[in-house]
Amino acid sequence: MVRLIAFLIGLFMSGWLLVSAGITTYGMITDPAKETVEAKFHKHPKHVSFKHDGLFGKYDKQQLQRGFKVFTEVCSACHSAKLVSFRDLSALGYSEDEVKAIAKGWKTEVPSINPDTGEAATRPGIAADKIPSPYANDTAARAANNNALPPDLSLITKARHNGPAYVYSLLTGYQPVPANLPKENRPGTGLHYNPYFANLNLAMAEPLTADGQVTYDDGTKATKDQMAKDVAAFLTWTAEPKMNARKAAGWVSLIFLLIFTGLTYLSYRTIWADKKKH
Ligand code: HEC
16 A cells, blocks of 8 residues: 555656656747847857967967066056966076066065064065065055956966967957947946957956057067967966976876886786686
8 A cells, every 4th residue: 555655656756747847848949048148249269279289289488478578568557466476487488587677677566564664665576476466455456447356367267268268369359339239238438348258348448459569579570469369378377387297297197007008918918828728
């Protein structure tokens, strides 16, 4: 009896599930969810390739230096890169003296304390300092940017899907507002239309506006496109400075495993050689 009741309850439950699945499917087919404006106008990052892509790709130090120059001269007016110390920049090929000079000459000084009075003060950067924010704190940063906070860029290429291509697309993606964009999605004051940004309007004005905005030391032509690509490469490095080593270690492990597999097979043959004869 108990079994029969349990069976009937089970049957009822499964039937219920089936019916509701059917109703939901029917509803999804006859009355599909409306496409949001964001989904309609939003674009996926453009396709862009870097020397450091792929299994064998390594950072192009020249490109990272160019990207750092764009960051220094343009982006660092609003953004910090607090996870990067000046001395880390030696990985881009700068000498110790160059690193010291970069730290000392940075446009914002580092917060410190006056040793005589104990009052808050600032001092020029040293190689061990992190790349400082141009603002004293988030409140000051918002005040200067129409209440939007420019995020720290150290990890931005990891924080966004397809990060390097996203940064590149965002920087080169500013465009006139499409005529058919609904009124409530049009950029308000202080906002700028950019279809690569998730909600289509962002508070950052187009930072790279003209070819030659930065003068490259290696003779590369500083087109808008080139600068966007270089700074995206630099921000890939800030988010993953050890990528070259990671890839190399991956290959060494693979080769080791291959050799190890061969050895294991040979020892298997040796161990069972006797038995297999019979
Ligand atoms: C005048 C100040 C200013 C400059 C210069 C500037 N930015 Fe921004 N940036 C902002 C602000 C403000 C935001 C926040 C935008 C928002 O939340 O709507 C932002 C946001 C961003 C974002 C985040 C977008 C997201 O998905 O959340 C990235 C990436 C970025 N900036 C990259 C750069 C790069 C690279 C440069 C240099 C080429 C640069 N910015 C120069 C002010 C600036």
